[in-house]
Amino acid sequence: DVKVTQSSRYLVKRTGEKVFLECVQDMDHENMFWYRQDPGLGLRLIYFSYDVKMKEKGDIPEGYSVSREKKERFSLILESASTNQTSMYLCASSFGYRGVAGELFFGEGSRLTVL
Amino acid sequence: GENVEQHPSTLSVQEGDSAVIKCTYSDSASNYFPWYKQELGKRPQLIIDIRSNVGEKKDQRIAVTLNKTAKHFSLHITETQPEDSAVYFCAASRPGGSQGNLIFGKGTKLSVKP
Numbered sequence: 669d670v671k672v673t674q675s676s677r678y679l680v681k682r683t684g685e686k687v688f689l690e691c692v693q694d695m696d697h698e699n700m701f702w703y704r705q706d707p708g709l710g711l712r713l714i715y716f717s718y719d720v721k722m723k724e725k726g727d728i729p730e731g732y733s734v735s736r737e738k739k740e741r742f743s744l745i746l747e748s749a750s751t752n753q754t755s756m757y758l759c760a761s762s763f764g765y766r767g768v769a770g771e772l773f774f775g776e777g778s779r780l781t782v783l
Numbered sequence: 784g785e786n787v788e789q790h791p792s793t794l795s796v797q798e799g800d801s802a803v804i805k806c807t808y809s810d811s812a813s814n815y816f817p818w819y820k821q822e823l824g825k826r827p828q829l830i831i832d833i834r835s836n837v838g839e840k841k842d843q844r845i846a847v848t849l850n851k852t853a854k855h856f857s858l859h860i861t862e863t864q865p866e867d868s869a870v871y872f873c874a875a876s877r878p879g880g881s882q883g884n885l886i887f888g889k890g891t892k893l894s895v896k897p
Contacts, residue, residue: 701884708792710872710889711827726884758826769815769876769885774826 671695674759674775681782687746689778691759699764700742701772702726702734705756714757717742749782756780785810787875789888796863797896804871804891807855812878816849816856817885819872827872831858863895 675690693700701716713726715734723734731753735743742761746753756779760772786809796802808816817832833840833847833856840847844863849856860867870892874885 699884703887708889710789711887713884713886716884727886771817771829771832772819772827772885774828776826 672759672761672773672775674757674778676778677776679778679780681749681780683750683782685749685782687749687780689744689746689757689759689780691742691744691761691775692740693742693761693773694740695761695763695773696739697761697763697773698739699762699770700736701760701762702732702742702744703758703760704728705758705777711758714744746780749780751782754780754782785813785875785877785886787873787886787888789873789891791891792889793892793894795894795896798863798865800863802858802860802863802867802893802895804858804873804893805855806857806873806875806888807853808875808886809854810875810878811851811854813875813886814878815876815885816847817874818845818847818858819874819887820869821872821890822869830871860893863893865895865897868893868895 672693702714703711717723717736733745756777759775762770764770789806814835819827820830821827844861846859870890872890873888
């Protein structure tokens with residue numbers, strides 16, 4: 669079974685704090701993604717990565733950055749958290765070469781509240 | 784930019800009835816169309832997918848149809864059961880050099896009443 673593990677299920681942070689969300693997958697997948705899920709807005713892509721040390725912007729990258737130092741780990745960073753970043757964050761991974769879409773395996777999500 | 788529209792946003796059916804959710808996509812170069820089910824408090828999981836060289840695909844009580852000319856695809860659930868209650872998301876692959884990632888619709892909350 670593919671396992672995608674997100675380090676924190678629930679976080680509460682203050683405005684201006686730096687926030688790290690960690691994601692680890694155990695299936696040697698090349699592709700990893702960070703989505704944000706808000707009611708009525710579906711899943712919106714923040715950043716994705718097809719390879720180690722590689723990253724590409726998704727649809728809503730503003731206010732976020734990512735790091736992929738190892739193939740199995742993809743981190744989402746909020747440099748200075750703001751209240752409008754209160755949301756559910758979903759990490760996902762998939763097998764396949766860049767340019768080939770395949771099944772996404774999601775983590776359980778990290779619910780972030782910024783006060 | 785690329786877009787996926789999903790309708791309806793909410794759907795309520797009686798147990799045993801059929802449910803249909805429809806999606807349209809904007810770019811004819813999209814070639815992969817998955818459907819994800821997300822139960823309350825759980826992660827989204829793939830339930831069925833279709834590629835652009837196929838018009839229809841079935842898996843027991845669920846089926847997906849694709850009309851490339853009209854750029855729309857639909858999820859059909861027959862003989863609905865209470866455990867089908869969930870939020871369903873359609874998605875389309877992003878065309879160009881980034882086909883590994885997906886554009887999602889906004890979701891349909893399906894409620895199946897016993």
